[in-house]
Amino acid sequence: MKSIAASRRYRSISAEFVRSIAVRELARHRSVKEAIKATKNKLHQAAGAYVAARIDYAAHLRQMRAARNRDELAAACARAMARHASSRERLPILPEFYAATLGSLPPVRSVLDVACGLNPLAIPWMPLAEGCEYYACDIYHDMVEFLGEFLRLAGVAGRAQVCDVIARCPTQHVDVALLLKAIPCLEQVDPAAGARLLDSLDADHLLVSFPAHSLGGLRKGMPENYTAHFMDLIAGRGWGVRRFLFAGELAFLVSRQCENVSGSF
Numbered sequence: 001m002k003s004i005a006a007s008r009r010y011r012s013i014s015a016e017f018v019r020s021i022a023v024r025e026l027a028r029h030r031s032v033k034e035a036i037k038a039t040k041n042k043l044h045q046a047a048g049a050y051v052a053a054r055i056d057y058a059a060h061l062r063q064m065r066a067a068r069n070r071d072e073l074a075a076a077c078a079r080a081m082a083r084h085a086s087s088r089e090r091l092p093i094l095p096e097f098y099a100a101t102l103g104s105l106p107p108v109r110s111v112l113d114v115a116c117g118l119n120p121l122a123i124p125w126m127p128l129a130e131g132c133e134y135y136a137c138d139i140y141h142d143m144v145e146f147l148g149e150f151l152r153l154a155g156v157a158g159r160a161q162v163c164d165v166i167a168r169c170p171t172q173h174v175d176v177a178l179l180l181k182a183i184p185c186l187e188q189v190d191p192a193a194g195a196r197l198l199d200s201l202d203a204d205h206l207l208v209s210f211p212a213h214s215l216g217g218l219r220k221g222m223p224e225n226y227t228a229h230f231m232d233l234i235a236g237r238g239w240g241v242r243r244f245l246f247a248g249e250l251a252f253l254v255s256r257q258c259e260n261v262s263g264s265f
Contacts, residue, residue: 012142017164057146077121084118093246110174115182137163169200177203206254
């Protein structure tokens with residue numbers, strides 16, 4: 001399995017994450033060759049499909065450092081987000097997405113962005129309190145290093161770190177935890193990952209989203225199926241839930257302090 005971690009396509013991914021998938025697949029398959037193939041398939045489903053080509057993080061940082069004002073920084077962030085499939089899909093709805101989902105909350109002073117991809121670059125569009133602490137985690141070492149530099153450049157308190165959230169969920173308390181289009185990917189690796197994360201994250205509010213269509217653009221009843229799946233995941237927990245359907249994305253705002261379920265289903 002060392003050959004997988006050393007390959008150009010996967011060498012930036014957390015070795016712990018690769019190892020955990022490889023161990024599962026070795027137990028399920030009769031040969032090492034089959035296990036390697038299955039491990040690569042899981043890595044593609046969980047992460048590789050969203051980063052189709054190498055991202056020149058240094059070039060994007062240069063553009064951000066050259067920004068003379070907030071608008072130019074936001075434009076540089078948008079250019080970088082276009083390189084990641086998940087954040088690229090959200091670009092057309094970005095202002096509407098965060099205004100609708102987070103705008104009604106009390107001042108947001110801390111955020112945990114789980115399996116974040118390039119979503120922290122959307123901070124300029126988020127209604128966050130001044131001095132908000134932002135914590136981000138993902139499995140790509142180079143992406144996390146880039147995001148850490150962005151946070152420092154943007155003057156945002158917090159940090160970015162490499163983390164396999166299937167094995168160990170971050171434990172810090174935050175006002176809002178973001179779990180954006182991550183559950184389907186994580187459940188490709190571990191079917192119980194979604195429910196476990198929802199229970200483990202220490203946040204007053206959870207913003208959870210799902211893709212409303214495939215990477216190829218097909219809807220295939222995905223909003224309805226993911227709505228049913230999410231309601232099954234949180235059944236019996238007594239959490240307040242609001243549902244939002246955007247072009248390309250289905251989102252749920254979960255408030256753990258409220259037992260009344262509202263919003264259009």
